Amino acid sequence: MKKAILTITLASAIIFCLVSAILPRHKADLYSALYEQNITIEKSQENEIELKKGDCFVLGEIYGEPIVWEIIEDGDSPLAWSLNTICFRAYDEKSSDWETSDLREWLNSGNGFLSEENFASTEIISSDKDCDKIFLLSKNQLQKFSEAERAKAPTASAVRNDGSDKLVIRKNCWYWTSSPIETNSSSVTAVTSSGGFYKTLPTDTLMGVCPAFYLQSKTVTVLGGNGTAEKPYVIATGGEPR
Secondary structure: HHHHHHHHHHHHHHHHHHHHHHHHHHHHHHHHHHOOOOOOOOOOOOOOEEEOOEEEEEEEOOEEEEEEEEEOOOOOOOEEOOEEOEEEEOOOOOOOOOHHHHHHHHHHHOOOOOOOOOOOOOOOOOOOOOOOOOEEEHHHHHHOOOOHHHHEEHHHHHHHOOOOOOOOOOEEEEEEEEEOOEEEEEEEEEEEEOEEEEOOOOOOOOOOOEEOOOOOOEEEEEOOOOOOOOOOOHHHHOOOOO
């Protein structure tokens, strides 16, 4: 009896080790199977349109996958926010200050997020008041949305390239804001998987990134799509997928 129990325990341990070693490397496939993301990038007729709140469009790419953005504020220079968490990165090596953070530098660097590999052109992107082309939304900006609206799912390519060996399979993930914790200068305000607010250290590499930017104009030329999350507009200037 003891021998049988020992054999079962040993076999279970071996299976657990194998699963732990194999699954993390294939978690993107598992994530895609559990949470299918149906996005169609199509080109049809060229049109000039005015973007409005709720419209989705494609501009740039990361990990070879087009990035889908949603207009969350109307105006002459609409505010666009990534529809999904596009990657997982630490905020900074030690500081919770957005102004000096490594993440801010990476998002606005031609050797980082704004590389030619990701963006053929950035001419339709306007700079914000701090002269950043790309930025994170603050807690104050995000408080205008419901928890359901704040909850963000990562793309399969973000899951595939997260660089960790942890098997975390859930539809939504935590992501950064640009706001430090007022009562704890060593932590950053984060949005949780349910859309609530909490805190985490800036060195956390399992945190998602959901960038935002202002467009130069609400009037753009599109090559296709209907502006939905499933069939986003394909913007001609710098937005045409390779």
